[in-house]
Amino acid sequence: MTFPVAAQRTDKNVQAPSELLLAVDDLHVGYGSITALRGVTLRVHRGEVVAVVGPNGAGKSSLLNSIAGLVRPRQGQIRYAGRALDSLSIENILRSGIALVPEGRHIFGSMTVEENLLLGATIRSDRQAVAADIADLIARFPILRGRWQQPAGRLSGGEQQQLAIARALLCRPALLMLDEPSLGLAPAIIDQVYKILHELHDRGTTILLVEQNATRALEIADHTHVLSAGALRLSGTSAELLSSPQFDAAYFGVTPPEQVPAS
Amino acid sequence: MIVDVIQGLVDAISVGSLYALTALGIGLIFGVMRLINFAHSELIMLTGYTLLLFASEPAAVAILGGLVVAVAVALITERIAFRPLRGADPTTLLVASFAVSFLIQKTMALTVGSKTKGVDFLPSLGEQIVVAGIRLQLLKMVTIIVTVVLLVALSWFLRRTRYGREMRAAAENFRMAQLLGVRSDRVISIAFAISGVLAAVVGFLFVSQSGFLEPRMGLQLVAIAFVGTVIGGLGSLVGAAIGGFIVGAATVLLQLVLPYGLREFREVFVYLLVIFILLVRPQGLIPSAGLRQRV
Numbered sequence: 275m276t277f278p279v280a281a282q283r284t285d286k287n288v289q290a291p292s293e294l295l296l297a298v299d300d301l302h303v304g305y306g307s308i309t310a311l312r313g314v315t316l317r318v319h320r321g322e323v324v325a326v327v328g329p330n331g332a333g334k335s336s337l338l339n340s341i342a343g344l345v346r347p348r349q350g351q352i353r354y355a356g357r358a359l360d361s362l363s364i365e366n367i368l369r370s371g372i373a374l375v376p377e378g379r380h381i382f383g384s385m386t387v388e389e390n391l392l393l394g395a396t397i398r399s400d401r402q403a404v405a406a407d408i409a410d411l412i413a414r415f416p417i418l419r420g421r422w423q424q425p426a427g428r429l430s431g432g433e434q435q436q437l438a439i440a441r442a443l444l445c446r447p448a449l450l451m452l453d454e455p456s457l458g459l460a461p462a463i464i465d466q467v468y469k470i471l472h473e474l475h476d477r478g479t480t481i482l483l484v485e486q487n488a489t490r491a492l493e494i495a496d497h498t499h500v501l502s503a504g505a506l507r508l509s510g511t512s513a514e515l516l517s518s519p520q521f522d523a524a525y526f527g528v529t530p531p532e533q534v535p536a537s
Numbered sequence: 538m539i540v541d542v543i544q545g546l547v548d549a550i551s552v553g554s555l556y557a558l559t560a561l562g563i564g565l566i567f568g569v570m571r572l573i574n575f576a577h578s579e580l581i582m583l584t585g586y587t588l589l590l591f592a593s594e595p596a597a598v599a600i601l602g603g604l605v606v607a608v609a610v611a612l613i614t615e616r617i618a619f620r621p622l623r624g625a626d627p628t629t630l631l632v633a634s635f636a637v638s639f640l641i642q643k644t645m646a647l648t649v650g651s652k653t654k655g656v657d658f659l660p661s662l663g664e665q666i667v668v669a670g671i672r673l674q675l676l677k678m679v680t681i682i683v684t685v686v687l688l689v690a691l692s693w694f695l696r697r698t699r700y701g702r703e704m705r706a707a708a709e710n711f712r713m714a715q716l717l718g719v720r721s722d723r724v725i726s727i728a729f730a731i732s733g734v735l736a737a738v739v740g741f742l743f744v745s746q747s748g749f750l751e752p753r754m755g756l757q758l759v760a761i762a763f764v765g766t767v768i769g770g771l772g773s774l775v776g777a778a779i780g781g782f783i784v785g786a787a788t789v790l791l792q793l794v795l796p797y798g799l800r801e802f803r804e805v806f807v808y809l810l811v812i813f814i815l816l817v818r819p820q821g822l823i824p825s826a827g828l829r830q831r832v
Contacts (some may be wrong), residue, residue, distance in 0.1 A: 289543075295644065297686070314605045331780070342716065344712070344716070364561075365715065365718050365720060366717060368716065368718045369718065373716075374716055376713065376716065380712075380713040380716075381705050381712055382705070382709050382710060382713070384705070384709055384710070385705060389702055389705075389706075392699075392702060393702060393703070393706050393714070393717050393719070394716040394717055396703065396717050397717075397718035420557070441717070445717070445718065481655050
């Protein structure tokens, strides 16, 4: 399986998996009187798939939104490739190589599939390379081919999710962030979407994935964090987490029995 | 009889066209930043006064002057008044647009006076032409043709150019457009510049038709055009053009078909029509995708 769009950046740049791409330190995010994140620290290395799982309202979207620049953190630091993102605009964060596929996909429903994809290449000026990337994407996402000139709003949920991922790939991100890619999709469609993510991973794309669907996330992630009530409760490889007796408790925000102080 | 009907229709279409262009200018700005820009009326008014200023120059110079003034004022008001409020509540934006509108209007009243002034812009457009044995005023034909040309050009810009695509994306989902790297400042500035061009053209046609100027002249046009954008479906450009056209054309048609004693109350019937449309289609005739999504 090949993935030309992602490949063009990663083939050249693939380095030791230990290269640190994203460093989030002691991140606090809030809206008015609501606190969404309280001191989150995590690392994403190049080529890795890192998943953050947790229940609804755990603060998962806040994490991705603050990395993308949509929300300004109250405290803490986000560094990408050694550079602080705090003062960068949404556009400059994108230009530095981070793309977000937001929850709910947000495709432009009144615009055609082609126009949606072209918008993904907004920050690029290499028109020929964009055309080549689009051709590659059509080969990769055959579902979009027959719908080229149709309004994207007429696509099914799964097709829209594929379009949203394809659109994000067109800006050739070094770090692809996905917010709940399985949300609202039938299991068979989730299979398709995750197949694409697996292929991207195989090609070396770095992915930060946020999911309520822990099973799916654990299948693909090299490293998984459990986020609950705004804080990371548990971290480890998928194998470690699956075998951890604390996993369910951490996911649902209950203090694991082992940690209850003896009275 | 047939002649009367055709003359009436041409009249209705040309007035409808004028309101469609005005509504389009308002709809464009609402689309990209959820601002109902009542200061649009001052762009039309300032274009009119620019025509007076250049009254002794060739018409082409006056037209160029009007375009430059309307676009410049549109861009300046965006930069000074509306950009700092971007993302604010639509009510705040609306009040700000009233403030800008009154400021410009009262400044004009102070400097050039609030008395009505006459201006004879392109008097040759007042002549009658004979098409297939029917006498029609040249200006009405020009209004219709100019409107069609502008609609085609705007539609080409929005569908076929990169900035047009970015503008449509921003109108549908501003946040997502930003996440894809669409520069909000640029898109909004382009929208204001286009609204300036539309206002200038409305100014040319309106002044040529009415022959008078006063600081309040744009208000009536914009108020009625705004009603047009609402019944067309706020946020939808096609809706704005159709809504503006319906309101303008209905006003003229009612003038023709109402019994003599009721004609002076034609606005009552226009607004009854508006209320009826909104009762049947509260989202407007062509609801915008963007507003549906932002539940």
